[in-house]
Amino acid sequence: xxxxxxxxxxxxxxxxxxxxxxxxxTDPVVEQIIEAGQADNRTMEYLDVLSNRIGGxxxxxxxxxxxxxxxAYMFGQWGLEVWKQEAGEVPVGFNRGPWSGRMLGGDxxxxxxxxxxYTVGTKGVQRGHVLKEPVTQAEFERIKGxxxxxxxxxxxxxxxxxxxxxxxxxxxxxxxxxxxAEIERQNREAMIHNRSLRDMSEKDRKKKGLSEKEIxxxxxxxxxxxxxxxxAGILGIIQASEVPIRALYDRKNLxxxxxxxxxxxPDIKLDDQQYAIIEKMVERREYFQLEFDIRNHFRMGPVKxxxxxxxxxxxxxxxxxxxxxxxxxAYDVATGGVDCxxxxxxxxxxxxxxxxxxxxxxxxxxxxxxxxxxxxxLGSRYFVESGTVDLEKISNYFNRDYTPFVPMGITVPEAMYxxxxxxxxxxxxxxxxxxxxxxxxxxxxxxxxxxxxxSDHAYFAINGVPTIGxxxxxxxxxxxxxxxxxxxxxxxxxxxIPEYQEHTAICTAVVLYGLANLDHILSREGLYAE
Numbered sequence: 466x467x468x469x470x471x472x473x474x475x476x477x478x479x480x481x482x483x484x485x486x487x488x489x490x491t492d493p494v495v496e497q498i499i500e501a502g503q504a505d506n507r508t509m510e511y512l513d514v515l516s517n518r519i520g521g522x523x524x525x526x527x528x529x530x531x532x533x534x535x536x537a538y539m540f541g542q543w544g545l546e547v548w549k550q551e552a553g554e555v556p557v558g559f560n561r562g563p564w565s566g567r568m569l570g571g572d573x574x575x576x577x578x579x580x581x582x583y584t585v586g587t588k589g590v591q592r593g594h595v596l597k598e599p600v601t602q603a604e605f606e607r608i609k610g611x612x613x614x615x616x617x618x619x620x621x622x623x624x625x626x627x628x629x630x631x632x633x634x635x636x637x638x639x640x641x642x643x644x645x646a647e648i649e650r651q652n653r654e655a656m657i658h659n660r661s662l663r664d665m666s667e668k669d670r671k672k673k674g675l676s677e678k679e680i681x682x683x684x685x686x687x688x689x690x691x692x693x694x695x696x697a698g699i700l701g702i703i704q705a706s707e708v709p710i711r712a713l714y715d716r717k718n719l720x721x722x723x724x725x726x727x728x729x730x731p732d733i734k735l736d737d738q739q740y741a742i743i744e745k746m747v748e749r750r751e752y753f754q755l756e757f758d759i760r761n762h763f764r765m766g767p768v769k770x771x772x773x774x775x776x777x778x779x780x781x782x783x784x785x786x787x788x789x790x791x792x793x794x795a796y797d798v799a800t801g802g803v804d805c806x807x808x809x810x811x812x813x814x815x816x817x818x819x820x821x822x823x824x825x826x827x828x829x830x831x832x833x834x835x836x837x838x839x840x841x842x843l844g845s846r847y848f849v850e851s852g853t854v855d856l857e858k859i860s861n862y863f864n865r866d867y868t869p870f871v872p873m874g875i876t877v878p879e880a881m882y883x884x885x886x887x888x889x890x891x892x893x894x895x896x897x898x899x900x901x902x903x904x905x906x907x908x909x910x911x912x913x914x915x916x917x918x919x920s921d922h923a924y925f926a927i928n929g930v931p932t933i934g935x936x937x938x939x940x941x942x943x944x945x946x947x948x949x950x951x952x953x954x955x956x957x958x959x960x961x962i963p964e965y966q967e968h969t970a971i972c973t974a975v976v977l978y979g980l981a982n983l984d985h986i987l988s989r990e991g992l993y994a995e
Contacts (some may be wrong), residue, residue: 499975508969512810527558534783545775545816548772569590581712620687773833784987786860790834796839810970812970815974826981829979842924881931892975911993
């Protein structure tokens with residue numbers, strides 16, 4: 466039989482010899498947060514809306530704007546103060562529509578592929594023959610008459626980004642082409658020389674000091690004759706991709722894009738097994754065609770993007786803060802169910818649980834849904850560097866990204882340990898499946914980071930703000946693989962883990978509310994090396 470939360474907390478307090486602590490932690494708001502979070506948790510409802518109703522949420526897209534408006538509306542419905550903070554703009558926007566492809570001829574097949582964001586689609590349904598890209602000028606001259614209306618297979622492996630179609634990219638490729646022309650000349654001379662040795666005996670070769678000359682390999686860059694092929698009228702390029710297919714965005718060109726400077730042709734990332742079949746058919750000079758219908762659409766810009774911040778204002782220290790956040794944007798090749806629906810939705814539910822429990826914290830709690838994390842931590846960086854709040858008055862920033870695992874504890878410097886034990890006591894046995902522990906950090910403090918990276922905690926940490934997060938685990942063995950979903954077509958709603966997500970919301974709400982009710986912000990002693 467489960468003991469009541471109040472009796473559990475009282476026992477914890479008495480064991481610690483601190484009845485005042487025990488009484489303080491029997492806050493009815495905390496009890497109601499846990500009870501409501503277990504009986505009526507709505508985390509997955511929010512994820513359903515973000516992933517399945519709104520979809521991939523790329524900054525610059527209508528979907529991202531819809532997500533901003535919906536999240537701001539929900540915060541308002543719960544009685545929070547809402548900040549809709551403009552964090553920047555992109556010169557053009559991008560919306561992804563449906564895409565499909567198939568092989569016509571041979572054995573036929575439905576093609577499994579994706580395209581990076583901020584790359585163009587087809588001009589309606591486009592059908593054409595297939596060629597392999599040339600790697601020398603001689604090869605280009607040999608096939609240039611057939612390039613018009615062709616899909617071209619290029620080498621290399623997809624890493625998520627499109628081929629660089631800028632003048633700089635052209636310049637790099639042209640330099641390689643020039644060097645390859647010299648290699649080609651030297652190789653022709655070498656082959657003539659080597660053939661002349663075939664009629665000589667080994668003895669004569671040694672007597673004359675002759676030996677075969679090396680045949681040098683050509684330098685290579687995927688899409689080596691990209692510009693020349695585009696000018697010749699190709700339909701698009703196709704590159705092999707491991708599955709699940711990763712599709713990112715045109716990071717090299719986005720800041721310079723306009724409707725007059727959009728990429729010229731589709732950049733298709735194709736299932737590598739299908740690519741191998743098609744490549745072999747091309748090498749055998751079999752006749753077949755590929756047909757693609759890719760609806761990648763652009764928006765007139767500039768398109769502004771916003772952070773969404775829900776605020777429960779502190780009653781005693783309104784200018785001191787406890788913050789939790791995740792990034793609202795997500796790549797649109799899937800629906801952002803994990804990256805970062807798994808971060809945004811527990812933060813939202815934590816806000817609702819505290820608000821509907823009647824929480825009136827001493828210091829302010831901010832629930833931050835960041836813009837543009839995938840494009841370089843844009844929203845959180847703007848928040849930090851624009852002086853939105855006094856960074857010295859942030860007790861801790863909790864970031865959730867990467868994985869939908871469940872909090873099972875937290876590890877803190879010694880100076881935070883007593884406070885964190887008190888705040889986290891209600892979580893120790895809140896759910897027997899997920900017992901929560903607080904541990905002291907061992908070893909010397911790490912240096913304060915000097916460069917950003919990873920996720921939205923980065924710019925907070927660079928500026929000395931505590932960014933201590935939960936210890937996340939997979940105690941029930943759901944076999945989740947972050948590599949499978951990371952920026953791929955499989956980052957969908959069903960890859961999240963409902964019971965972990967729901968308990969994360971409870972943990973987040975309890976800890977945020979507890980820290981906000983301390984008489985002081987967390988000590989930064991021992992947080993970073995001096």
